[in-house]
Amino acid sequence: MAGHWHKTAGLRRLLGALALGTAMATAAVAKAEDTIDIGFNAPLSGPAAGWGLPGLTGINLLVDGINAEGGLDVGGKRYKLVVHQFDNEYVPSKALQGARQLVLEHNVKIILDVGGSTGDAQLPFLTEHKVFYAPEATADINPNRPYIISGADYFPRGEMMRMAYIHQIYPQAKRYAVVSQQDATSLVGQAWEVGAAKAVGLDVVYDEFYAPDTTDFAPVVTAILATKPDIVSLSISWPDFIPLLLEQLYQQGFKGIVAANYIEPEQALQRVPADWLQQVKAIDSYPLFDDPWWGDPSAQHDFTAKWIARYGPGAPEDLKRPMNGIDWLYTPMLQAYLAAVQKAGSVDPDKVLAAFRSLTTISTIQGPTAVTGEEMWGEKNMISPLVPNNEFRADCSCKRVQSLTRFETWFAQHKDAVLAEVRRRNQMWDQRQ
Incomplete structure (x- = not known):
């Protein structure tokens, strides 16, 4: 998205x-x-x-x-x-x-x-x-x-595979916070994402939603950072909101890992410097088709x-x-x-x-x-399709594919824990009739 x-x-x-x-x-x-x-x-x-x-x-x-x-x-x-x-x-x-x-x-x-x-x-x-x-x-x-x-x-497979990727590539990052606007899409996406985070052993320290009419994201980010996370996921936050949330994370001194469903570098760089965006990885699930990876x-x-x-x-x-x-x-x-x-x-x-x-x-x-x-x-x-994970690179002011994963293989090994969380939150298809 x-x-x-x-x-x-x-x-x-x-x-x-x-x-x-x-x-x-x-x-x-x-x-x-x-x-x-x-x-x-x-x-x-x-x-x-x-x-x-x-x-x-x-x-x-x-x-x-x-x-x-x-x-x-x-x-x-x-x-x-x-x-x-x-x-x-x-x-x-x-x-x-x-x-x-x-x-x-x-x-x-x-x-x-x-x-x-x-x-x-x-x-x-x-x-x-x-x-x-x-x-x-x-x-x-x-x-x-x-x-x-x-x-x-890739939604919500990308939400799950970002958690798997972070756990594998950055095992030192344990404390996980997630936030997005409260709407039907986010309720579902965050359920699958948190399920994956728990399945790979991350410690969920913040799991909340903000109002879709939010205009001041400073209090939202302050509340997140109060839990001292290593990872901040902006999950299914709307495209307009991502740069504003990134700006607050930067201004409030966050130096951990940032992930989201989709991060558009051109927009983000209007709010935050490229070296910070590279420092926090800016991991998302939507690759550029001009990436040399292909x-x-x-x-x-x-x-x-x-x-x-x-x-x-x-x-x-x-x-x-x-x-x-x-x-x-x-x-x-x-x-x-x-x-x-x-x-x-x-x-x-x-x-x-x-x-x-x-x-x-x-x-x-x-x-x-x-x-x-x-x-x-x-x-x-x-x-x-295979699910990508991308990270931001300052040298090109763009994101680059870091991995492609067959979701079905990962899900077969972790589905019990993921599905348990999704059902706990009443977000399986048969619970949303």
């Missing part, structure tokens, strides 16, 4: 460029008789926009690439892909409004979104209409909501080249910013859905769902991803 743009000229410029790109894609295929319509119902403005807005770039690249080749081959018939967007601002009522508009007016077959609170609002409607929903929040998967597919976003050739390298050619400096749709970890994030789920459509030879939702569950792996820009999910969510509706 993750990089954010304020309601500034930069945001307006980005919105305009992306809207133009989507409109151009739509116009280019408007004459096609057969289309597969795709909905992007996500925060494009507001404090959670960093989890949604940049993702349009990757969607546009994928869709335009497929359309340039004549569309998606489904059972020998070519379908053009059309993207429709709606800004739900991460407000549940607006998410439902967006879902209704996208389904009833545009006949979308799948909606991509952040999920969590906004997912809860629209899923009864989407389930009734058998529309696929692909949220960042994998915890939205539920057997009672069969058309949810998720997993490209090598060339790789799917990540190819995506980066296409992104820079379209959205980079001097490009036709120059966004005046570097590529971040959300630009690619929604693309794998759309790839997974389209792979299931092709296997089914149909856009019929029940045939597509059966095809998705019949797959063992799906190739995406994240690499081969397992198809799993039964133990965590009660249903085989999750793709599971």
